[in-house]
Amino acid sequence: xxxxxxxxxxxxxxxxxxxxxxxxxxxxxxxxxxxxxxxxxxxxxxxxxxxxxxxxxxxxxxxxxxxxxxxxxxxxxxxxxxxxxx
Amino acid sequence: xxxxxxxxxxxxxxxxxxxxxxxxxxxxxxxxxxxxxxxxxxxxxxxxxxxxxxxxxxxxxxxxxxxxxxxxxxxxxxxxxxxxxxxxxxxxxxxxxxxxxxxxxxxxxxxxxxxxxxxxxxxxxxxxxxxxxxxxxxxxxxxxxxxxxxxxxxxxxxxxxxxxxxxxxxxxxxxxxxxxxxxxxxxxxxxxxxxxxxxxxxxxxxxxxxxxxxxxxxxxxxxxxxxxxxxxxxxxxxxxxxxxxxxxxxxxxxxxxxxxxxxxxxxxxxxxxxxxxxxxxxxxxxxxxxxxxxxxxxxxxxxxxxxxxxxxxxxxxxxxxxxxxxxxxxxxxxxxxxxxxxxxxxxxxxxxxxxxxxxxxxxxxxxxxxxxxxxxx
Numbered sequence: 001x002x003x004x005x006x007x008x009x010x011x012x013x014x015x016x017x018x019x020x021x022x023x024x025x026x027x028x029x030x031x032x033x034x035x036x037x038x039x040x041x042x043x044x045x046x047x048x049x050x051x052x053x054x055x056x057x058x059x060x061x062x063x064x065x066x067x068x069x070x071x072x073x074x075x076x077x078x079x080x081x082x083x084x085x086x
Numbered sequence: 087x088x089x090x091x092x093x094x095x096x097x098x099x100x101x102x103x104x105x106x107x108x109x110x111x112x113x114x115x116x117x118x119x120x121x122x123x124x125x126x127x128x129x130x131x132x133x134x135x136x137x138x139x140x141x142x143x144x145x146x147x148x149x150x151x152x153x154x155x156x157x158x159x160x161x162x163x164x165x166x167x168x169x170x171x172x173x174x175x176x177x178x179x180x181x182x183x184x185x186x187x188x189x190x191x192x193x194x195x196x197x198x199x200x201x202x203x204x205x206x207x208x209x210x211x212x213x214x215x216x217x218x219x220x221x222x223x224x225x226x227x228x229x230x231x232x233x234x235x236x237x238x239x240x241x242x243x244x245x246x247x248x249x250x251x252x253x254x255x256x257x258x259x260x261x262x263x264x265x266x267x268x269x270x271x272x273x274x275x276x277x278x279x280x281x282x283x284x285x286x287x288x289x290x291x292x293x294x295x296x297x298x299x300x301x302x303x304x305x306x307x308x309x310x311x312x313x314x315x316x317x318x319x320x321x322x323x324x325x326x327x328x329x330x331x332x333x334x335x336x337x338x339x340x341x342x343x344x345x346x347x348x349x350x351x352x353x354x355x356x357x358x359x360x361x362x363x364x365x366x367x368x369x370x371x372x373x374x375x376x377x378x379x380x381x382x383x384x385x386x387x388x389x390x391x392x393x394x395x396x397x398x399x400x401x402x403x404x405x406x407x408x409x410x411x412x413x414x415x416x417x418x419x420x421x422x423x424x425x426x427x428x429x430x431x432x433x434x435x436x437x438x439x440x441x442x443x444x445x446x447x448x449x450x451x452x453x454x455x456x457x458x459x460x461x462x463x
Contacts, residue, residue, distance in 0.1 A: 016196070020156055029156075
């Protein structure tokens with residue numbers, strides 16, 4: 001399943017403990033922890049949810065079921081913040 | 087709040103392991119100090135990067151500071167990007183001076199707060215460029231024709247990098263020609279925003295001059311100096327520029343702090359350059375005092391005046407104390423313009439008081455103050 005398309009014009013920046021996204025449409029800043037940053041970068045590459053979960057499994061040594069749940073929850077939050085378009 | 091210890095300086099300048107083992111109470115002291123210095127974000131990044139454990143309450147506050155700094159910097163940059171694009175459409179441009187143009191040297195934008203964005207206007211195009219900026223929605227600040235605001239962005243317009251047009255006698259000590267900066271500028275991409283910035287040699291000299299002018303009040307300028315010294319490809323070339331612009335001593339003072347007070351190593355060519363230019367006894371004494379009094383300020387003009395010879399030194403100090411009316415009205419922003427004549431005796435009283443205070447501090451301090459803590463290479 002697709003994660004969604006990253007909205008154009010957002011500024012994404014890695015930080016020492018995660019990342020941040022600046023949305024110039026309403027000048028808001030979203031802080032991402034390491035896991036969310038990993039999922040966002042997967043979204044930027046156009047990865048599917050399954051692929052994003054695989055990245056989490058690889059980078060954070062979590063089991064696939066938990067990784068899939070995390071990806072779903074994080075993608076839902078990105079969509080709710082209008083950072084991802086359907 | 088007590089002044090910071092050298093261990094704290096060293097932690098910021100790359101050795102956070104110095105802070106390992108501090109208790110929660112001590113960390114709260116470090117936190118207060120780092121917040122007051124505007125370096126809490128930098129300290130957080132250093133600690134996370136090097137695995138220094140920070141007690142939870144202090145860690146959360148450092149993290150909050152790091153995040154808010156990063157957020158504000160991105161907002162300022164975005165606003166600046168829109169302004170630069172608008173300027174280009176008007177056929178105008180500016181050179182973005184440090185600190186904002188130093189962001190590419192930093193590991194992330196939460197390191198260092200950016201306040202005003204200093205920009206150099208093209209020689210001979212002040213009015214036209216300023217008018218273009220105003221047409222883009224930037225609004226002037228009362229009594230400060232060189233300050234323009236839009237949203238979170240505050241632009242500080244410069245006719246010359248060291249602002250010698252405000253205090254003209256400053257030029258007797260140091261001068262970086264705007265034509266030279268424009269000629270040697272380069273293109274940079276700062277967090278995705280394309281802009282013109284000075285060459286790295288001008289960035290270093292500008293930063294050193296800025297730190298002296300403001301009496302080393304902000305520790306983050308030393309972090310900037312530390313980053314920039316590592317970028318200089320040709321120290322011989324830099325030495326020529328420093329001499330030509332009258333900024334040898336300013337650069338020497340900044341590097342002296344890095345080596346002697348913060349114990350940070352400087353590149354080998356810089357070390358040789360410093361050794362060939364030892365501090366004079368008066369400089370050593372005043373510099374030690376200026377470092378010790380960083381938080382109180384007041385030494386910037388005195389140190390700057392050391393670069394001026396003979397009668398021009400007194401002309402410089404006189405113009406600094408008693409600038410022309412338009413500048414003095416900026417110093418006293420609430421004073422009605424009709425009462426400006428009263429500002430001069432007030433200024434005289436302040437100058438005499440400050441001179442007495444500085445003299446007292448010097449007399450109370452041992453003569454070896456500037457020699458403490460020789461270290462680093």
